[in-house]
Amino acid sequence: MEPTTHPFDREDVMAYLDGELTPERAAAAAAHLEQCAECRALAASLRSLSSQLPQWEVEMIPPAVEQNVLDAAKEKPVAAVAPETNRPEPVRQRPVRWLLWGSAVTVAALFLIAVSVPNMLRSRQAVRLAGQQTTGLSAPMPTTPPSAPRREFVIEGQTAQDKALAESRTVAPAAGSLGKLGDKLNANAHAQASEATRQPGPMIVRTASLAVLTKEFDAARAALENLVKAHQGYFGQLNVAAPAGAGRSLTATVRVPAAQLDGVLVELRKLGRVEQENQSADDVTRQYVDLTARLANARETEKRLVEILRERTGKVADVLSVEREIARTRQQIEQMDAERKTLDSQVQYASIDLRITEEYKQSLETPAPSLGTRLNNAAVSGLRDAADLIVGLVLWLLGTVPSLLVLAAILAWPVVKLIRWIRRRLAATPVAATH
Amino acid sequence: MSSDEALMLEFQKGSTEAFTELFHRYAQRLYGFFRRRLAHPTRAEELTQDVFVAVLKGATRYEPRALFRTYLYSIAVRMLAAERRKAGREAAREANAAEPAQAAQSETAAWVRDAVERLEATEREILMLREYEELSYEEIAEVLAIPVNTVRSRLFRARMALRELLEAQRPRTGAA
Numbered sequence: 001m002e003p004t005t006h007p008f009d010r011e012d013v014m015a016y017l018d019g020e021l022t023p024e025r026a027a028a029a030a031a032h033l034e035q036c037a038e039c040r041a042l043a044a045s046l047r048s049l050s051s052q053l054p055q056w057e058v059e060m061i062p063p064a065v066e067q068n069v070l071d072a073a074k075e076k077p078v079a080a081v082a083p084e085t086n087r088p089e090p091v092r093q094r095p096v097r098w099l100l101w102g103s104a105v106t107v108a109a110l111f112l113i114a115v116s117v118p119n120m121l122r123s124r125q126a127v128r129l130a131g132q133q134t135t136g137l138s139a140p141m142p143t144t145p146p147s148a149p150r151r152e153f154v155i156e157g158q159t160a161q162d163k164a165l166a167e168s169r170t171v172a173p174a175a176g177s178l179g180k181l182g183d184k185l186n187a188n189a190h191a192q193a194s195e196a197t198r199q200p201g202p203m204i205v206r207t208a209s210l211a212v213l214t215k216e217f218d219a220a221r222a223a224l225e226n227l228v229k230a231h232q233g234y235f236g237q238l239n240v241a242a243p244a245g246a247g248r249s250l251t252a253t254v255r256v257p258a259a260q261l262d263g264v265l266v267e268l269r270k271l272g273r274v275e276q277e278n279q280s281a282d283d284v285t286r287q288y289v290d291l292t293a294r295l296a297n298a299r300e301t302e303k304r305l306v307e308i309l310r311e312r313t314g315k316v317a318d319v320l321s322v323e324r325e326i327a328r329t330r331q332q333i334e335q336m337d338a339e340r341k342t343l344d345s346q347v348q349y350a351s352i353d354l355r356i357t358e359e360y361k362q363s364l365e366t367p368a369p370s371l372g373t374r375l376n377n378a379a380v381s382g383l384r385d386a387a388d389l390i391v392g393l394v395l396w397l398l399g400t401v402p403s404l405l406v407l408a409a410i411l412a413w414p415v416v417k418l419i420r421w422i423r424r425r426l427a428a429t430p431v432a433a434t435h
Numbered sequence: 436m437s438s439d440e441a442l443m444l445e446f447q448k449g450s451t452e453a454f455t456e457l458f459h460r461y462a463q464r465l466y467g468f469f470r471r472r473l474a475h476p477t478r479a480e481e482l483t484q485d486v487f488v489a490v491l492k493g494a495t496r497y498e499p500r501a502l503f504r505t506y507l508y509s510i511a512v513r514m515l516a517a518e519r520r521k522a523g524r525e526a527a528r529e530a531n532a533a534e535p536a537q538a539a540q541s542e543t544a545a546w547v548r549d550a551v552e553r554l555e556a557t558e559r560e561i562l563m564l565r566e567y568e569e570l571s572y573e574e575i576a577e578v579l580a581i582p583v584n585t586v587r588s589r590l591f592r593a594r595m596a597l598r599e600l601l602e603a604q605r606p607r608t609g610a611a
Contacts, residue, residue: 011591018565020572020587049598053566056547061466065480066458069487073454317569327438331499 109403206350214272217358247360254352261350439503550600558593
């Protein structure tokens with residue numbers, strides 16, 4: 001037996017016994033074991049090893065543990081338990097980790113000090129700006145062209161198919177260990193997959209974004225609502241903003257049946273002047289078909305596994321492993337089902353990101369505030385500014401003094417040293433030289 | 436029979452029965468996990484309890500993306516590591532499961548245990564997770580945060596080493 005021509009290495013034999021090979025590899029390995037005495041011997045010794053290990057038995061768990069844990073469970077219903085942040089971590093923790101943490105915290109503190117000073121100044125500026133706006137000194141806010149959010153779909157394509165294959169593989173070994181059902185099962189799954197591929201029609205997820213400038217905001221809004229109602233659509237989200245001194249604006253995510261998207265867009269354009277429009281269509285057929293195929297595979301697998309469990313009696317370990325596979329398959333099915341439903345809804349309902357902005361007319365009829373009012377306003381805002389400044393300073397001090405103290409503690413020693421050194425140098429220099 | 440993950444989700448919604456069921460599924464296995472790795476049975480009890488309490492506390496954060504088993508054993512492995520660190524500090528010696536456990540075990544059990552405990556630490560962990568906890572290669576990889584290929588090659592090495600160790604110290608059958 002040349003190692004180069006040997007189709008299975010020793011680890012493969014072990015993986016075969018552990019049910020960790022793909023069904024095809026497992027079948028090939030089984031066939032190979034029939035012929036190769038060397039591998040058969042290895043398999044036998046691995047099996048005997050695994051059969052010896054359970055001799056190290058463990059006594060039954062004391063009933064007190066159950067009592068304690070279940071009491072704790074009853075005491076603390078899930079909702080009442082505050083989430084902690086003890087995520088399971090990898091085993092290899094080093095005790096020096098706290099050192100890293102310490103230095104990270106120090107760096108963060110220094111960074112905060114560096115950032116907080118200019119930030120504070122900036123926030124002062126912002127407050128002043130806002131004050132100016134309230135006194136009516138600023139021009140109407142410019143309407144920025146809305147960015148067009150776009151939903152993107154990554155078409156998994158090849159990888160999805162690979163995944164489907166891989167899944168049917170991982171599920172099969174348990175069955176294989178119970179009998180030679182693995183191959184049959186796999187063939188069946190493939191048949192199902194090809195059947196699912198014959199899904200009629202392309203699946204398109206359509207999205208559009210539209211920005212409209214209108215003179216009659218209220219009319220436009222009413223028209224929009226009627227339009228959505230008439231087309232059996234709904235608002236995914238709706239925001240209306242009416243800032244002072246600027247036009248009102250409405251942003252909404254509208255979901256309408258995909259077939260009616262074009263009609264709706266035509267009518268939406270009539271609401272005013274179209275500033276920007278954007279349409280996109282993502283073909284998710286392949287993704288959908290993949291998903292359907294994987295789902296069918298998983299369902300079939302689950303069915304077979306349940307049959308196996310019902311009809312065959314095996315070792316407890318085998319039964320358990322089949323049950324495990326069923327649980328895992330079930331979980332996959334539920335996930336894929338949910339994914340498919342989401343996809344369905346995205347295909348059935350197109351989404352439009354809509355923005356309607358009011359064309360703002362600077363109102364002339366409101367008279368400019370009188371000099372008295374303006375003086376009053378300026379005085380009030382000046383006072384408010386001063387108060388804000390003081391509060392801001394106090395807040396900043398409270399926030400940074402502890403870190404500054406730490407910094408001072410660190411720097412004190414070298415600075416004192418430096419000062420002493422300079423003094424010594426000065427003392428050493430002749431007085432005449434300084435003149 | 437609902438899956439562990441489904442039970443966990445039910446528990447998240449407040450079903451204490453679901454948690455009880457999960458406890459019954461895993462309590463003995465977890466106890467075995469700690470019992471085979473620690474010298475003191477009381478610590479094994481306490482840690483088993485701690486793991487379930489951690490599950491209770493962390494229930495809101497559990498997401499069905501991870502298998503419940505992997506989640507559970509990740510917590511267990513983490514607690515075991517902490518326990519060993521503590522034991523190492525307290526006793527000022529290397530933390531090790533190779534502490535002779537109670538003598539209440541049979542001769543063959545002691546034979547197997549001694550051989551397993553002579554294995555190199557990570558190889559032993561992988562072997563035990565496979566043989567006693569019956570995790571798949573992938574699950575072991577996830578629990579120990581190492582690549583699957585590493586699991587496979589180390590498991591093979593561990594088994595080969597264990598075979599030698601068992602052969603070398605086979606108890607005289609028939610005697611006593």
